[in-house]
Amino acid sequence: MPLQLADPDPEVKRLQRCINDLVSLLALPAIWSGSAPSHVLETLLDALLRMLGLEFIYARVEDRFCGKPLELARVAESGKLSVDSEQVKQIVRTWLEGDGVSVLPSFTRLGASTLSLFPVPLGVHAEVGLMVGGSARPDFPGQTESLLLSVAANQASIGLQEAQLLSEQKRIANELEQHVAERTSRLAATNEELRKEIAERKKVEQQLLQSEAALQKAFDEITKSEARLRQVIDTIPTLAWCNLPDGPNEFLSKRWHDYTGMAPEASYGWGWQAAFHSEDLPALMKKWQELLVSGEPGEIEARLRRHDGVYRWFLIRVEPFRDKSGNIQRWYGTSTDIEDRKRAEEALRASEREFGTIINTIPALAWSANRDGAAEFFNQYYLAYVGLPLEQLQGYGWATVVHPDDLNHLAEVWQSCRAAGQPAEAEARLRRFDGEYRWFLFRANPMRDGSGEIVKWYGTNTDIDDRKRAAEGLRRSEAFLAEGQNLSRIGNFSWLVATNEIKWSEQLYRIFEFDAGMTVTLDLIGSRVHPEDLPMMFDMIEKAQQAVSDFEYAHRIIMPNGAVKHLHLIAHANRDHAGRLEYFGAVQDVTQRRLSEEALNEARAELTKVARLTSLGMLTASIAHEVNQPLSGIITNASTCLRMLSADPPNVEGARETARRTIRDGNRASDVVTRLRTLYSKKEPDPKLMDLNAATREVVSLSLSDLQRNRVILRQELAEDLPAVLGDRIQLQQVVLNFLRNASEAMSTVEDRPRELVIRTERDDQNRVQLSVRDSGVGFAPQSADKLFDAFYTTKIDGMGVGLSISRWIIEAHHGALWAKPNDGPGVTFSFALPLQPAS
Amino acid sequence: MDAPGIVAHRLVMEPRPESSAAERPLLCVIDDDESVRESLPDLLHEFGFASRTFSSAAEFLSSDSIPLTRCLILDIAMPGMTGLDLQLELSRRGQEIPVIFITAHKDEEIQEQALRQGAAKFLYKPFSDIALLEALTAAITPN
Numbered sequence: 001m002p003l004q005l006a007d008p009d010p011e012v013k014r015l016q017r018c019i020n021d022l023v024s025l026l027a028l029p030a031i032w033s034g035s036a037p038s039h040v041l042e043t044l045l046d047a048l049l050r051m052l053g054l055e056f057i058y059a060r061v062e063d064r065f066c067g068k069p070l071e072l073a074r075v076a077e078s079g080k081l082s083v084d085s086e087q088v089k090q091i092v093r094t095w096l097e098g099d100g101v102s103v104l105p106s107f108t109r110l111g112a113s114t115l116s117l118f119p120v121p122l123g124v125h126a127e128v129g130l131m132v133g134g135s136a137r138p139d140f141p142g143q144t145e146s147l148l149l150s151v152a153a154n155q156a157s158i159g160l161q162e163a164q165l166l167s168e169q170k171r172i173a174n175e176l177e178q179h180v181a182e183r184t185s186r187l188a189a190t191n192e193e194l195r196k197e198i199a200e201r202k203k204v205e206q207q208l209l210q211s212e213a214a215l216q217k218a219f220d221e222i223t224k225s226e227a228r229l230r231q232v233i234d235t236i237p238t239l240a241w242c243n244l245p246d247g248p249n250e251f252l253s254k255r256w257h258d259y260t261g262m263a264p265e266a267s268y269g270w271g272w273q274a275a276f277h278s279e280d281l282p283a284l285m286k287k288w289q290e291l292l293v294s295g296e297p298g299e300i301e302a303r304l305r306r307h308d309g310v311y312r313w314f315l316i317r318v319e320p321f322r323d324k325s326g327n328i329q330r331w332y333g334t335s336t337d338i339e340d341r342k343r344a345e346e347a348l349r350a351s352e353r354e355f356g357t358i359i360n361t362i363p364a365l366a367w368s369a370n371r372d373g374a375a376e377f378f379n380q381y382y383l384a385y386v387g388l389p390l391e392q393l394q395g396y397g398w399a400t401v402v403h404p405d406d407l408n409h410l411a412e413v414w415q416s417c418r419a420a421g422q423p424a425e426a427e428a429r430l431r432r433f434d435g436e437y438r439w440f441l442f443r444a445n446p447m448r449d450g451s452g453e454i455v456k457w458y459g460t461n462t463d464i465d466d467r468k469r470a471a472e473g474l475r476r477s478e479a480f481l482a483e484g485q486n487l488s489r490i491g492n493f494s495w496l497v498a499t500n501e502i503k504w505s506e507q508l509y510r511i512f513e514f515d516a517g518m519t520v521t522l523d524l525i526g527s528r529v530h531p532e533d534l535p536m537m538f539d540m541i542e543k544a545q546q547a548v549s550d551f552e553y554a555h556r557i558i559m560p561n562g563a564v565k566h567l568h569l570i571a572h573a574n575r576d577h578a579g580r581l582e583y584f585g586a587v588q589d590v591t592q593r594r595l596s597e598e599a600l601n602e603a604r605a606e607l608t609k610v611a612r613l614t615s616l617g618m619l620t621a622s623i624a625h626e627v628n629q630p631l632s633g634i635i636t637n638a639s640t641c642l643r644m645l646s647a648d649p650p651n652v653e654g655a656r657e658t659a660r661r662t663i664r665d666g667n668r669a670s671d672v673v674t675r676l677r678t679l680y681s682k683k684e685p686d687p688k689l690m691d692l693n694a695a696t697r698e699v700v701s702l703s704l705s706d707l708q709r710n711r712v713i714l715r716q717e718l719a720e721d722l723p724a725v726l727g728d729r730i731q732l733q734q735v736v737l738n739f740l741r742n743a744s745e746a747m748s749t750v751e752d753r754p755r756e757l758v759i760r761t762e763r764d765d766q767n768r769v770q771l772s773v774r775d776s777g778v779g780f781a782p783q784s785a786d787k788l789f790d791a792f793y794t795t796k797i798d799g800m801g802v803g804l805s806i807s808r809w810i811i812e813a814h815h816g817a818l819w820a821k822p823n824d825g826p827g828v829t830f831s832f833a834l835p836l837q838p839a840s
Numbered sequence: 841m842d843a844p845g846i847v848a849h850r851l852v853m854e855p856r857p858e859s860s861a862a863e864r865p866l867l868c869v870i871d872d873d874e875s876v877r878e879s880l881p882d883l884l885h886e887f888g889f890a891s892r893t894f895s896s897a898a899e900f901l902s903s904d905s906i907p908l909t910r911c912l913i914l915d916i917a918m919p920g921m922t923g924l925d926l927q928l929e930l931s932r933r934g935q936e937i938p939v940i941f942i943t944a945h946k947d948e949e950i951q952e953q954a955l956r957q958g959a960a961k962f963l964y965k966p967f968s969d970i971a972l973l974e975a976l977t978a979a980i981t982p983n
Contacts, residue, residue: 628966629875629965631966632965632966632967633876633879634966635966635967635968635969636879637879637883639883640969643883643969654882657882658882665875705917705945708917709917709945711920712919713919714919
């Protein structure tokens with residue numbers, strides 16, 4: 001309640017007023033409580049405007065106090081100014097920006113008035129805001145007015161701050177409310193979800209229970225059906241069983257137990273192994289393990305032991321049983337008795353083997369073809385022969401091993417025989433594995449079924465190569481024979497006595513100078529026979545017709561031109577296939593030989609000279625060598641001698657030795673010449689008492705080089721006390737030389753053994769001096785022994801066989817003997833023997 | 841005179857004791873001709889060689905002279921193994937020893953064969969000492 005005084009002093013009144021104003025101001029915050037900042041400001045400004053009698057009042061509050069910067073202005077209604085609040089704001093702003101602020105009080109012109117402006121900060125540092133009063137009084141603000149303004153400012157600040165706080169609180173409260181609301185709604189949502197989940201769970205539980213019930217029902221069913229199954233398994237006539245996925249046995253059918261005699265307790269798990277044959281069990285277990293790993297069905301054969309101990313072959317078959325997800329639940333299997341089947345198989349194999357052996361043993365190439373002609377089967381023999389595998393021959397592949405020249409013909413025959421449905425044969429060459437072709441006889445036979453249709457062709461190819469070659473050989477040898485007969489002037493004949501059927505070879509026609517192919521009769525032959533020999537012929541024919549014996553004779557025939565031929569005939573008696581007497585023989589034209597034999601004796605004397613000259617020819621070569629040897633020695637030794645004497649100092653000893661040798665060799669050379677001269681000049685036989693050894697040695701030394709050249713190893717076994725013989729030295733030496741030459745020549749082709757020649761002289765048991773020359777040469781056939789000494793018999797290439805005949809003549813002239821004998825080993829020994837005492 | 845048989849192997853011996861065999865090249869003479877075996881060693885010694893003689897190829901082959909031989913003087917016509925055979929045998933054994941053939945027989949074919957088989961020289965008896973020396977020089981001195 002304002003203080004009331006009776007007529008107070010105006011100052012007092014002023015002061016009263018001031019205190020009233022202060023009280024009012026101090027009461028403001030209570031009014032302001034809970035108001036917005038703008039309200040605070042408004043009330044304040046209004047209060048101040050009235051209290052201070054201002055023209056206008058302006059206030060600005062920073063935005064953090066009221067959310068946004070607040071600007072208020074109030075104009076006194078009763079004032080002098082005619083401005084509105086907006087204009088005031090503007091004026092203040094201008095003034096604030098200008099520099100009048102720093103000078104207080106500040107004056108500003110406004111129309112016709114001058115205003116005094118006075119800023120009042122709100123807050124200690126005007127952080128809350130600013131008030132500006134505008135008064136028309138120049139002395140504004142006085143003391144009390146300043147006081148009022150400050151208090152007002154303080155109150156305003158407090159009020160504004162409180163308002164700010166309040167609005168903060170409100171804001172926070174709002175926010176909180178919002179959060180809570182949010183939270184609440186979220187919780188509510190979560191709750192809702194949880195409720196839903198629980199509801200779901202409950203549902204699932206329900207379902208689970210339901211399915212468990214169903215499962216149990218199914219299991220019961222299974223158990224029931226298992227029992228049924230077991231019944232089935234026990235009933236079916238096979239040994240059935242069931243194993244667990246990891247291998248051991250779970251169940252074996254009743255039959256299994258009955259068969260093996262093994263109780264379920266024994267067989268369960270792995271016990272069933274004992275029922276199998278110990279030899280088969282390892283393979284069985286291995287297979288079982290493999291299947292367990294691979295999960296594949298499988299089978300194996302093994303021997304199972306029957307209750308009585310007998311082992312029989314069984315086929316064990318097993319299959320995996322999988323559940324819906326593919327996992328193996330069980331293995332189901334059967335064991336089936338295959339003993340009989342196995343026995344049958346073995347029997348079949350055995351018989352097949354046998355068949356195969358048969359077909360592969362028959363010494364023919366066997367084959368079969370289908371009815372179209374394509375080859376299907378070839379036996380082992382065939383395959384081995386051509387050296388090709390079956391695949392390459394099948395079909396028409398075999399054509400590649402047929403000789404190209406024979407293939408066409410063979411193919412034609414094959415074609416036509418198939419067309420005709422008839423067996424056929426053809427000859428063709430088949431190539432052997434090593435490329436050689438051999439002749440075969442191809443034979444094919446059709447095989448027909450019940451209705452007569454050809455189902456297969458069977459064939460054999462037989463090797464006829466040898467036969468064919470033999471046939472060729474025969475042809476060839478026949479040709480040779482004819483040729484040979486021609487060359488040797490021997491013809492063949494056959495004479496069937498009963499019918500006088502005579503067959504001649506070509507050569508015989510030629511000998512008789514009849515045309516080849518003419519019918520030969522005894523009369524025809526007789527027409528050529530020399531009249532003087534005819535009686536002999538008739539006689540011979542008669543004898544031959546009666547007696548069954550070989551015969552031989554020689555007769556002459558006369559040719560149309562008068563020429564005479566000497567024939568030598570030999571015939572052998574024979575019975576032909578019908579038992580009739582038949583003669584086979586040969587006739588040789590020996591005209592030449594006869595003639596030469598007749599002339600031989602005349603030629604002998606001349607031949608001696610020829611022989612000597614020929615030997616001498618050989619000697620000449622020997623001579624050259626014989627003289628050459630000492631000459632070589634002479635030259636070498638003489639040269640050496642000269643060099644030794646030219647040395648410094650001269651080698652006199654050596655020179656003497658070499659000179660001695662030279663002279664010796666010179667003498668040797670002259671000896672040889674002397675000997676040769678003697679040999680050459682001798683003409684008449686001049687028997688003297690002589691030493692055969694010495695003569696032999698001379699001949700040996702003369703022939704040494706020749707022998708050496710022919711690589712003949714010479715051994716001399718000359719008897720030491722050989723008696724002297726009467727003989728012509730030169731001639732006897734010729735014989736020895738001849739022997740040596742022959743021996744050397746006989747060994748000239750010998751390569752596989754030493755060419756040994758042994759000369760031996762001895763006194764034999766017939767009181768003769770014997771000389772023999774033994775060689776290791778090619779020898780001669782025993783039947784030619786006599787012929788050796790025939791003047792013209794020779795096996796030597798150079799043809800001069802006269803040596804031996806001359807030798808024999810010489811020895812015989814000495815009343816001695818000369819002969820030749822084959823050795824026990826290779827070669828021949830030629831010998832001659834001379835009587836000690838001259839024969840009468 | 842006894843003809844030589846191949847029964848006894850007689851080694852006709854060495855060069856003179858006063859010559860030191862170590863410095864002289866060794867030649868081997870193989871000939872069944874005794875006069876050759878008698879006369880050649882002295883001549884070869886005068887030439888400055890050491891020599892050994894053999895009467896047969898077999899004797900030479902069974903001796904220990906093969907690796908030491910610088911050159912062979914070899915007869916062709918010998919009983920048993922000929923000179924040509926010996927040359928082949930040595931060649932087969934990998935022993936490449938120069939060979940000078942000496943022979944009395946003039947035979948073109950044999951000469952050609954010998955030269956084909958790699959003979960260094962072919963001399964006909966009787967040969968001069970100069971001819972032999974030339975042949976030896978040519979055979980032993982590498983070209």
